């Protein structure tokens with residue numbers, strides 16, 4: 580989902596992009612990474628094991644991609660002096676805070692996916708000290724399944740929908756994030772960890788209501804509920820708001836601009 584928008588944004592601004600799907604490069608293969616990036620000026624790694632619930636019972640498989648794979652990409656980039664952006668997640672934090680997490684807050688993931696992504700961050704920074712690690716959250720976009728697209732589908736299927744109102748985060752459009760990732764590389768921003776999320780914060784209930792409103796549907800069809808009524812295999816952080824530098828617009832603005840392409844799909 581994110582990778583497709585990164586490719587589109589880079590090509591639209593005139594960059595020469597090689598887009599590699601898993602069939603062309605499995606990042607678990609170090610030798611293949613070494614070959615793939617031999618001529619690269621910069622690499623943006625959007626590949627990951629992203630099935631959060633499945634990672635609970637397949638942590639070793641998720642680790643192989645999110646930690647070892649990320650390390651392989653970083654080692655290959657360092658060997659070829661290529662810039663690197665590694666995409667990470669809000670799930671490296673435990674969500675027990677009540678104010679936004681600064682980039683230097685201690686990592687304390689609640690679930691297996693978060694542990695593997697945190698390991699990836701450490702591995703990337705150790706293998707490639709010049710790398711950018713960009714934590715993002717609550718992504719939606721034109722090229723993949725997402726909460727926003729699910730809400731649009733459910734609106735066609737049901738009169739009302741219950742949505743949890745006790746998890747806080749920053750809904751972020753993949754296109755807006757892609758622009759930030761491009762700019763970090765092009766500007767030669769300082770190495771280290773960045774937070775790449777929308778400004779403002781919302782609950783899933785807020786996001787569902789705003790999606791309905793923008794789609795011309797009655798937001799009162801969205802009802803609030805609590806996450807204990809919808810247990811999932813992987814625990815979710817309750818307060819997942821990242822302190823950022825405000826470079827990305829407010830989440831409502833991103834959603835407004837994104838909705839036509841998200842509704843239309845790939």
Ligand SMILES: NC(=O)c1ccc[n+]([C@@H]2O[C@H](COP(=O)([O-])OP(=O)(O)OC[C@H]3O[C@@H](n4cnc5c(N)ncnc54)[C@H](OP(=O)(O)O)[C@@H]3O)[C@@H](O)[C@H]2O)c1
Pocket residue numbers: 580581582600601604605606607624625626627628629644648666667668669696715716717718719723
């Ligand atoms: N979605 C979110 O809300 C969210 C939130 C926070 C952070 N992130 C992070 O943002 C990044 C992009 O996420 P996304 O939502 O765009 O995920 P996505 O749509 O699931 O894309 C991940 C891609 O990685 C590929 N992949 C998996 N294993 C691979 C391997 N061993 N080698 C090469 N490619 C492999 C997948 O290929 P297949 O489709 O063939 O499996 C898929 O194309 C990830 O780092 C993710 O952890 C996402």
